[in-house]
Amino acid sequence: MPAAIARRTFLARTGAAAAAALAAPLAVPSRAAAQTDRLTVALGQWGTETSLPWRNTQAEKPLWDHVFDPLIQRDFKTFAGRPGLATEWKPSNELRTWTFKLRPGVMFHEGYGEMTAEDLKFTVEQSFKPDAIGGSAYFFRNNLDRIEIPEKHTLVMHFKSRQWIVPSLFSQYVGYQNALSRKYVEAVGEQKAALHPIGTGPYRHVEGKQGDYHRFEAVPNHWRKPPVFKELVIRRISEPATRMAGLRSGEIDITQVFGDFLEQAQKAGFRIHENVNAAQYWVILAGQTTPDREDYCPACPWVGEPGNAKSLENARKVRQALNLAVNKQAIRNGLWKGKGSETPYSYYYYPFHKGYSAEWKVPPHDPERARKLLAEAGQAGGFEVRVNPYVQLVAQDGPDVMEAVALDWEKIGLKVRRAPEATSSFGPKGRMRKTGKTFSVYGAPPFDEPVAAWERVLTAKSAFNLLLDGAYDVEVEAAMREMDADKRAKLSHDLGQKLWEGYHGVQLGTRAITWATTRKVGAWQTLAYTVAETNYEYIAAAG
Amino acid sequence: VYRYILGRLVQALVSLFVVSMVVFALVRLSGDPIQIMAPPEASEKDIAAMRAHLGLDRPWTVQYWRFATLALQGDFGQSIRFRRPARDLILERYGATLELGGLAVLIVIAVAIPVGVYAAVARGSKLDYAARAFAAFGQAMPPFWLGLLLVLIFGVLLHLLPTSGRGTPLHIVLPGITLGWFAVAGLMRLTRSSMLDVLGSEYVKLARIKGLRERQVIWKHAFKNAALPVVTFGALLFVALLNGSIITETVFSWPGLGLLVIEAVDSRDYPIVQGVVLCLSAMYIGINLVVDVLYAYLNPKIRYSA
Numbered sequence: 139m140p141a142a143i144a145r146r147t148f149l150a151r152t153g154a155a156a157a158a159a160l161a162a163p164l165a166v167p168s169r170a171a172a173q174t175d176r177l178t179v180a181l182g183q184w185g186t187e188t189s190l191p192w193r194n195t196q197a198e199k200p201l202w203d204h205v206f207d208p209l210i211q212r213d214f215k216t217f218a219g220r221p222g223l224a225t226e227w228k229p230s231n232e233l234r235t236w237t238f239k240l241r242p243g244v245m246f247h248e249g250y251g252e253m254t255a256e257d258l259k260f261t262v263e264q265s266f267k268p269d270a271i272g273g274s275a276y277f278f279r280n281n282l283d284r285i286e287i288p289e290k291h292t293l294v295m296h297f298k299s300r301q302w303i304v305p306s307l308f309s310q311y312v313g314y315q316n317a318l319s320r321k322y323v324e325a326v327g328e329q330k331a332a333l334h335p336i337g338t339g340p341y342r343h344v345e346g347k348q349g350d351y352h353r354f355e356a357v358p359n360h361w362r363k364p365p366v367f368k369e370l371v372i373r374r375i376s377e378p379a380t381r382m383a384g385l386r387s388g389e390i391d392i393t394q395v396f397g398d399f400l401e402q403a404q405k406a407g408f409r410i411h412e413n414v415n416a417a418q419y420w421v422i423l424a425g426q427t428t429p430d431r432e433d434y435c436p437a438c439p440w441v442g443e444p445g446n447a448k449s450l451e452n453a454r455k456v457r458q459a460l461n462l463a464v465n466k467q468a469i470r471n472g473l474w475k476g477k478g479s480e481t482p483y484s485y486y487y488y489p490f491h492k493g494y495s496a497e498w499k500v501p502p503h504d505p506e507r508a509r510k511l512l513a514e515a516g517q518a519g520g521f522e523v524r525v526n527p528y529v530q531l532v533a534q535d536g537p538d539v540m541e542a543v544a545l546d547w548e549k550i551g552l553k554v555r556r557a558p559e560a561t562s563s564f565g566p567k568g569r570m571r572k573t574g575k576t577f578s579v580y581g582a583p584p585f586d587e588p589v590a591a592w593e594r595v596l597t598a599k600s601a602f603n604l605l606l607d608g609a610y611d612v613e614v615e616a617a618m619r620e621m622d623a624d625k626r627a628k629l630s631h632d633l634g635q636k637l638w639e640g641y642h643g644v645q646l647g648t649r650a651i652t653w654a655t656t657r658k659v660g661a662w663q664t665l666a667y668t669v670a671e672t673n674y675e676y677i678a679a680a681g
Numbered sequence: 682v683y684r685y686i687l688g689r690l691v692q693a694l695v696s697l698f699v700v701s702m703v704v705f706a707l708v709r710l711s712g713d714p715i716q717i718m719a720p721p722e723a724s725e726k727d728i729a730a731m732r733a734h735l736g737l738d739r740p741w742t743v744q745y746w747r748f749a750t751l752a753l754q755g756d757f758g759q760s761i762r763f764r765r766p767a768r769d770l771i772l773e774r775y776g777a778t779l780e781l782g783g784l785a786v787l788i789v790i791a792v793a794i795p796v797g798v799y800a801a802v803a804r805g806s807k808l809d810y811a812a813r814a815f816a817a818f819g820q821a822m823p824p825f826w827l828g829l830l831l832v833l834i835f836g837v838l839l840h841l842l843p844t845s846g847r848g849t850p851l852h853i854v855l856p857g858i859t860l861g862w863f864a865v866a867g868l869m870r871l872t873r874s875s876m877l878d879v880l881g882s883e884y885v886k887l888a889r890i891k892g893l894r895e896r897q898v899i900w901k902h903a904f905k906n907a908a909l910p911v912v913t914f915g916a917l918l919f920v921a922l923l924n925g926s927i928i929t930e931t932v933f934s935w936p937g938l939g940l941l942v943i944e945a946v947d948s949r950d951y952p953i954v955q956g957v958v959l960c961l962s963a964m965y966i967g968i969n970l971v972v973d974v975l976y977a978y979l980n981p982k983i984r985y986s987a
Contacts, residue, residue, distance in 0.1 A: 566716030
C-alpha cells in the first residue's frame with residue numbers, strides 16, 4: 139500500500155521536523171550572549187524610517203541622527219546652540235540673509251568626498267520637490283528665495299522676508315537639515331539613499347531591514363566624537379513588555395521605560411538614565427477655538443462667550459477648577475514613579491527660555507476650592523466632558539494619565555465620558571478641530587523659543603490646536619515679527635504669563651524621560667529636555 | 682462537474698471584486714492620510730497640493746478604476762508613508778510571515794492530527810483526558826499571554842532562545858509555537874470528534890471483524906472518512922497561519938505582514954492596506970475554491986445539490 143506508507147512517512151517526517159525545531163534551543167546556544175563592543179538599542183517606533191530631511195519627522199531622529207552631524211550642535215545641559223558642521227552663522231540684510239560658514243575637511247562616509255556648501259544647497263533645495271512634505275520643507279518652499287555659494291565652505295541663503303528662526307532649522311534635535319551627499323543621492327537615487335543614508339556622523343549605516351533593525355559602525359577618529367561602542371544596532375520592538383524581556387535577557391542594552399516597566403527595571407537592578415523635565419504635560423481642553431471651526435463651543439462651561447466678560451470669567455473659573463481638582467502628586471508618584479517634577483512652566487515655556495518665570499507654578503491639588511469655583515461659575519452640579527485616553531509619541535502613558543485626571547474630575551461632580559480613539563483617526567480630527575470637543579493629554583517637547591511653538595499650535599491659522607486657537611493671534615504675530623531677541627523674549631514672557639493665568643490647559647507637571655540600561659552602558663550625555671533617544675556617540679562604556 | 686467548478690469560479694471573482702470595493706471604500710471612509718502626514722508648518726494650500734500630487738483629490742470612481750486596473754497588473758501603487766512600491770514592501774514582509782506560518786503549520790500537522798486521532802481511539806484514557814485538557818487550555822489561552830510566558834521562561838529565565846526579532850533559526854521557535862498553539866488545540870478537537878463519529882460506524886466494525894490490523898482500520902478506513910471536516914477547517918486554518926498574526930508578530934517583533942498592516946492602518950497608508958487585504962482575500966477565496974472543488978470530487982452528493 140504505497141499511499142499508506144507515504145502518509146506514515148510524511149507524518150513521521152513532519153513530526154521529526156517539529157520535534158527538531160522544539161529541541162533546537164537545547165542543542166544550540168542562544169545568540170543573546172552580549173558582545174562588549176556592540177550596543178543594542180530598542181525603540182518603540184521610528185516613524186517612516188526615512189533619513190531624507192525633506193521627508194522625515196521628529197520620530198526618525200533616534201534612528202538616524204548619529205549618521206549625520208548637525209550644523210548647529212546643542213549644549214547638553216542648556217540646549218543652547220554650539221558650532222557643529224557650521225563654525226559660525228550670522229544674519230544680514232535685516233535677517234533676510236543667513237550665512238553659514240562650514241567646517242572644512244569633514245568627510246562623507248564610504249568615500250563620497252568632503253562635505254561642502256554644494257551638498258547643503260542640494261539638501262535644502264530638495265524641499266521644493268512637490269512630494270516634499272517632511273522636515274522644514276514647507277518653510278523653505280514658502281520663504282526661501284535663493285541660495286548662493288560664494289566659496290566651497292560658505293552657504294548664503296536669501297529669504298523673501300525677515301527670518302530669525304533659520305538657525306533653529308539647522309540645529310540638533312529641533313532642526314531637520316542634515317547635510318546629504320549630493321554625489322551619493324544623484325548616483326543611487328532617492329529611494330536607495332533613504333534606506334541607506336550616507337552622512338558625516340559618528341556612526342556609518344552598514345545595513346538594515348525596514349521595520350526590523352538597522353546596524354551601524356563607528357567612524358574611527360570622527361572629528362566630533364568617535365563612539366566608544368564599535369557597533370550600534372537599533373531594533374524596532376513596539377511591545378514594551380518584549381523590550382523589557384530583551385533587556386532582561388541581555389539582547390538589548392538600552393530601552394525607554396516608564397510606568398510599571400520602570401519599576402520592574404529598577405527592581406531587576408538595571409541602571410536608570412533620566413532626562414529630567416523633558417515633557418510638559420497638560421490636558422487639552424478642546425472647544426477653545428475660533429467660530430469657523432466645528433469644535434467651537436461658546437456654550438461649553440470651560441470656553442465662554444466672546445465679548446461677554448462675565449461668561450469668560452466664569453469659564454476661566456471652571457478651567458481653574460479643572461486644574462485644582464487633579465491630584466498631580468498622585469500622578470507623579472503612581473504613574474511616573476517619582477520621575478516627574480513640579481517645575482513651574484507656562485505652555486511650551488521651558489526653564490532655558492529667555493523670559494521664563496519661576497512663578498508659573500503648577501496649580502496645587504485643592505478639590506474643595508475647585509468645587510467652590512464651579513459653584514461660583516454656576517456649575518455646582520457639574521457638567522459632562524468627553525475625554526480620549528490615547529497613546530501619543532510624546533505622551534505614551536496618555537491613557538493612564540487621562541484616566542487619573544478623569545477620576546479626579548468625577549470627584550468634583552463632572553460626568554466624564556471616555557471615548558478612546560487611536561492617533562490615526564483622532565490626530566486628523568484634532569488638526570481639523572473636529573474632535574467633538576474631546577479632551578486629551580499632551581506632552582509638549584521644547585522649541586528654541588516658545589513663540590515658535592505657539593505659532594504652530596496657538597493661532598487661528600495653526601495646523602493644530604494643542605491649547606487654544608485665535609485668542610492670542612495678535613500677540614503671537616507681534617512676537618514672531620520682532621527681530622530683536624530681547625524684545626521678543628519680553629513679548630513672549632507677557633504672553634506666557636497670560637496663558638498661565640488663563641488656565642487654558644490643565645497643567646499636570648513635567649515628566650522625566652527614563653531609560654533602563656544594562657551594566658555595560660556607562661554615562662550617557664543625553665540632550666536636555668528631549669524625549670527621544672539620541673547622542674549614542676556620547677555613551678561611555680561602564681567601568 | 683464543469684458547471685459546478687465554473688459557478689464556484691464566478692462566485693470567487695465576484696467575491697474578490699466586492700472585497701476590492703469594500704476595502705477601497707473603508708480605508709477612505711476612515712479619514713484623510715494627508716492630515717496625518719503633513720507637518721504643523723503645512724498650510725491648507727500645501728495640504729491641498731499634496732493631496733493632488735497623490736491623486737487623492739480625484740473622484741472616488743476615478744481613484745477606484747485606477748486602483749483596480751493597476752491591481753490587476755500586480756501594482757498596488759506607491760506607499761504613501763514609505764514612498765516605495767507597496768508590492769515591494771508586501772513581498773519583503775511576506776517572506777517573514779510565510780516562514781513563521783510555515784513552522785506553525787508543521788507544528789499543527791505534527792501534533793494535532795496524530796494526537797486527535799489517538800485521543801478518539803483511546804477514548805476515556807489518560808491520553809484522551811490530557812489531550813482534551815490541552816485543547817481547552819490551548820483555546821482559552823490568549824496568544825499574547827502565551828507568547829510573553831514563553832519569552833519569560835525560555836528567553837529571560839533560561840536564556841535559551843531570543844526574546845524577539847528575526848535572524849537565526851532560533852528566533853522563529855517561540856513565535857512559531859505561539860502561533861501554532863491555538864490552531865493545534867482547535868484542529869485536535871475537531872479531529873477527535875470527527876474520528877469518534879466514524880469509529881462507531883458499521884463499516885469500521887466490519888473492518889475489525891474482517892481482522893484488519895488496527896492501524897489500517899484507524900488510518901485507512903476511519904481517518905479517511907473523518908478527514909472531510911478536518912480538511913476544510915485545516916485548509917482555512919493554514920491560510921490564516923500563512924497570512925500571519927498581528928498579535929504574534931507584535932509580541933515577538935517579527936517583521937512580517939501583520940506588523941506592516943498595523944502600521945499602515947495607523948498611518949492610513951492606503952496602497953499597503955489595499956494591497957495586503959486584496960492579496961490575503963485572494964488567498965482565502967482561492968483556497969475556498971480549491972476546497973469546494975475537492976469536496977465535489979470527494980462527495981458526489983455536493984456536486985448534485987449544486
